[in-house]
Amino acid sequence: MPKFKIEPHFRLQEWVAEEKGYFRDEGLDYEFKEFIRSTDGAHHATSGHSGAFQSIEKGRESNITCACHWTVNVAASRGHTKLFADAYSVAPSGIFVPANAGIASPADLAGVPISVGFQSGSHYATIQALETYLEKQQINLSFDEGMLFSRMEAFFEGRARAATLFGGPYYFAEQLGYRKIIDTTFMIGAMVNGDPDMADVRRYFEALRRAQRDIDLRPEKYTHYYKMEFPERFHAAMDTRRWGPGERIVFEPYSREVFSQSFDWIAEHEIFEPGSMGSGNYDQSVVSIGA
Numbered sequence: 001m002p003k004f005k006i007e008p009h010f011r012l013q014e015w016v017a018e019e020k021g022y023f024r025d026e027g028l029d030y031e032f033k034e035f036i037r038s039t040d041g042a043h044h045a046t047s048g049h050s051g052a053f054q055s056i057e058k059g060r061e062s063n064i065t066c067a068c069h070w071t072v073n074v075a076a077s078r079g080h081t082k083l084f085a086d087a088y089s090v091a092p093s094g095i096f097v098p099a100n101a102g103i104a105s106p107a108d109l110a111g112v113p114i115s116v117g118f119q120s121g122s123h124y125a126t127i128q129a130l131e132t133y134l135e136k137q138q139i140n141l142s143f144d145e146g147m148l149f150s151r152m153e154a155f156f157e158g159r160a161r162a163a164t165l166f167g168g169p170y171y172f173a174e175q176l177g178y179r180k181i182i183d184t185t186f187m188i189g190a191m192v193n194g195d196p197d198m199a200d201v202r203r204y205f206e207a208l209r210r211a212q213r214d215i216d217l218r219p220e221k222y223t224h225y226y227k228m229e230f231p232e233r234f235h236a237a238m239d240t241r242r243w244g245p246g247e248r249i250v251f252e253p254y255s256r257e258v259f260s261q262s263f264d265w266i267a268e269h270e271i272f273e274p275g276s277m278g279s280g281n282y283d284q285s286v287v288s289i290g291a
Helices: 013-021 054-056 068-076 123-128 148-156 167-175 198-215 223-228 232-237 254-267
Strands: 004-006 030-032 064-068 082-084 088-091 093-097 111-113 140-142 162-166 179-183 187-193 248-250
Touching: 004 198, 013 064, 013 167, 013 198, 013 223, 030 064, 054 064, 054 068, 064 068, 064 123, 068 082, 068 123, 068 248, 068 254, 093 123, 123 140, 123 162, 123 179, 123 187, 148 162, 148 254, 162 167
Parallel strands: 004 030, 111 140, 111 162
Antiparallel strands: 064 187, 082 187, 088 187, 088 248, 093 162, 093 179
């Protein structure tokens, strides 16, 4: 039986569970791979119509990975992965602008290019937040700056007028004095890839449950792990003592109702080409420890 593959994903929980030995305590025979961290962040230097969904299409090596729940819904519906139905997580997110941009309200973002990742959490979340203020034609999304760290760097360098940032980059933007115009916090879904033993999936999530409790109790002890997620060129400017706990895992079901509502929302907003979203069948798209 191959080792269970774990890759941290923009959050603290896997790092804490590894530090505390929770994976081992649960009896998990695993391999811990630092996929996200790199010296140059090249894995985020995409542009145009390439984002989270396209990375799932290509395949991911680890047995559990994550992406925004909208993209996971479609990817699972198309048979690229399975949505884990026993938990989800919530990531702090927001649209940021420079403090001197002259933008004070979400309504001021009409026509302003906002840097987001294509068919990624920032894409959906930005529309969802702004459509309470703006008409569809007034929401101007830019996919040219790439994925999260690439997009963050473009924003900090003035190559993007506004950007939707989440997790660590969200806290970094706050630290550097950028202004959050509107909250875009969104749900993240877990994916089960390949055919792992579901007993190992249970062990993995039990370890994360213990890590989540530790983070809830003393978040300041673990925010230093954000440096393990960021390209090294940003480290000198980062003061993670000021940052918050980030993504929080919710150990509640990702239900049939939530799946259906989210799937319908994606279709209504035509984020995917008509007819390209797959079956939309919850039972065929999800996997559960209890199943």
